[in-house]
Amino acid sequence: MKPSKVASRLESILDGINVTFQAIANIHTGRCFGCEVLLRGHEALGYPTVADMFDFCHTVGALAEVEVAVLGKAVNKLARLEWNAELRLFVPLDSRLLPEARAFQKAIRQEIGDHYTRLVMEVDGGTVVDVTSEWVKALKKHGALIAADRFGSGKFSQQLLHEVDPDFVKLSPFFVTDIDSDRRKRVALSQMVATAHTLGMQVIATGVQTERENLALRELGCDMVQGVFVQKPVNDPLALEATYAHLAAIGGEYRRRRTDQEWIAEQLDGIAPVLITESMSQVFERLANEPGRTLIPVVDKQGQPLGVVVERKLKNFAYSVFGKDLIANKGIGRTLQNFLSHCPIAEISSSLQQILASFSTAESADGVIITENGHYLGFLSAPSIIRAIHERTLSRARDENPLTKLPGNDLIAGFVTECFSSGQATVLAYIDFDNFKPFNDTYGFRQGDRAILLFADLMRRETINRDWFIGHIGGDDFFIGMRGGDQWSAMEAIGKLVEDFSSDAESFYDQAARENRCISAKDRDGTIKCFPLLSASAVLVGIPAGSTDRTVDEVSALIAAKKKDSKTSPNKMVFAVLEE
Incomplete structure (x- = not known):
């Protein structure tokens, strides 16, 4: 290709390539930590993929020039964002630049100046390690950080941790996809996260698409997330958010982590x-x-x-x-x-x-x-x-139910008091089992404990996508608090919970009992009777917004008054409003 034509094509690449950004946010607080620089517009320039475009640049000896220009574009574009100084800029690096690493980093520093210390260079997990380690030393010498990209998918991923000593580990999307339901992936990923943390590295999960994946990644200890669930890549940096509120708000069950924060x-x-x-x-x-x-x-x-x-x-x-x-x-x-x-x-x-x-x-x-x-x-x-x-252990021994490890009466009372103080509309649910005593007498206390643990697990499952407070009053009595809840959505959710419990509890009975839909046992007077299988009933109490002068005792009295009605109700539920 003639030099004039090469120069023309390179000019069209530098003019036509578009820089976009994808947010990387703290998985707990939703705070935007940085963004990855992504390239768009290569198709219009005649290159099916970004890799094809860089192949051409490498062939004509202009790969470093184009990479440096792209970084300059990204920094200049981000300058429009008032809070951009806080952001780390994650940049995928082409391994073919390794032989000229020192000259390359010098060119970057000349192009973007002090912004160089904000860079996080992404080294692919398939990169040859013995070459990369020298390259990394040159980059780190002047303040840039390093991320091991697509970790877990490249054949040099594990070796990369030892030789390169990255500051961040970016997990391969392969391990992130369906992490909420794939047990094998959870085992593998948990080991990766533990290894990275032990070596002083922060873990970024990439390719996160759903809320359930995000929750599973939180549980496994990931520090940050990137993917369409956080935000799709944006062309305009003003579309980046300083805080992604939906990340911080997810998962009522994780509210308990705040207690850990206090101890820490x-x-x-x-x-x-x-x-x-x-x-x-x-x-x-x-x-x-x-x-x-x-x-x-x-x-x-x-x-x-x-x-x-x-x-x-x-x-x-x-x-x-x-x-x-x-x-x-x-x-x-x-x-x-x-x-x-x-x-x-x-x-x-x-x-x-x-x-x-x-x-x-x-x-x-x-x-x-x-x-x-x-x-x-x-x-x-x-x-x-x-x-x-x-x-924390001593505190939990005082405040939690020893069987289910759910918050006990003191914490439940504290939650209700807090709801009154905030003046926020809330729905409270009191749930207890039906026919638990004959079941316990017939099958023994161990089976009774299993039924209680089953219900506690079902409650935890329901909190995954809801801002619920769940507690265990004692025995077969449970509590759920739903901030901002309304009557119909609360009844629908509790109805499903009760229905799931009744269905799952059938597994605790023998075949004859399941076929007859009942068991023979003594009532409180010692008379042999036929008792239906385990189920549960609920009293739901609606607290209107602005009810700041009410008390826990008033709620308890209303629940006691409605408890009998719930057990005779066709759907095993009663809804009552705490009136003035």
Whole structure:
């Protein structure tokens, strides 16, 4: 191809290619952490795929030039967004640029200046590792971060963690799709997440399409999510949202994690971190001025934790006559990066169980770095983790039902009181079993416990897509609170719950009982009678908006008055409004 034609085609690529953005958000808070740069418009330029376009650029020796220009376009386009300085820019990198890594990163820095430290270079899981590790060192030297992309799908994925030491792990969409229903994928992904956290890396789930996938990923400990469920790729950066409220609002059952946050916050040590650019002399001075300090967290300019510098690993230099001077000598080239140690990282929204798992699987870890929306928040030492778990265990023993582990009477009363204080319209449901005593007498208390646990599990399942508070009053009595609920949607949901319980509970009976639809047992007077199979009935109490002067006792009295009516009702439910 003639040079003039090559130049013309390259010019058309640089003019015609369009830069779009797909949000990457915190899975717990919905806060937008960054966005991935995606390219569109290649078809109009005559290239079926982006890969085909880059193949041409590589063939004519212009791959680096085009990649740098694309980054410049992305940064300039994002400048329209007022809060863009907070965003990390995730950029897929072509592995063919590896041989010219140093020149490439220099060209990027010349093109985008200080924005270079916001970049997260995505290294594909299929990239040859022994070459990549040298390339990564060149990129990291000037502040860029690294993400292992499509992790789990490339043949070098596991090796990439060891050789490249990425800051982020982006899970392959293969493992994310149907993660809510595919048990084999859940097992594999849980191991990947645990490994990444142990090595101090944050995990991003890509290709998230549904709410149920998002919930499963939260449960497995992922830190961030990317996919159409968060937001489709956008051409206009103003369409990006600082916070994706639907992520933060998902899953009433996860409200219990807030309790873990309180225990964590109480034990958290807000050690001021040092910047990775600070000198070792400043680090020595800091340790000398804080005698009890054994480590200092290290962050980059954006507050992203990179690891810790540990005092005991500096002793050979600290107590040597010339040790500190040697480190301070810039000619020798020993920087804070050389003394950085791995440390597990967890979001403040993580459960204590997940934090403990990350800590326990990390070799020689002194604790866990805690982040908020991906930024450094504080440090949780090993003794602090133990104290937090111990205090939470004691609290739960007091506040939760020992069988179902659901909130008990004190927490239920607190929820109702909080509803009154907020003045928000709420529906409360009291549910108890029908014919439980004869069932328990006939089949034994173990089978009775299984029936109670079944109902508790069904309640938990129903909370997945709803902002429900669920509790266990005791025995076969349960409670559900529905903030903002209305009569008809509440009755529909509770009706389904009762119906599912009646159907599933049949499995606890023997064949004869299932065929006869009843069992013979003694009533409270000792008379043998035929009792129907297990079911449940419910009293639903509607609390109108603005009912701020009512009490828990009034709710209890109304439920007691309507309980008998619910058991004789055709649909096993009664709805009553707490009138003025």
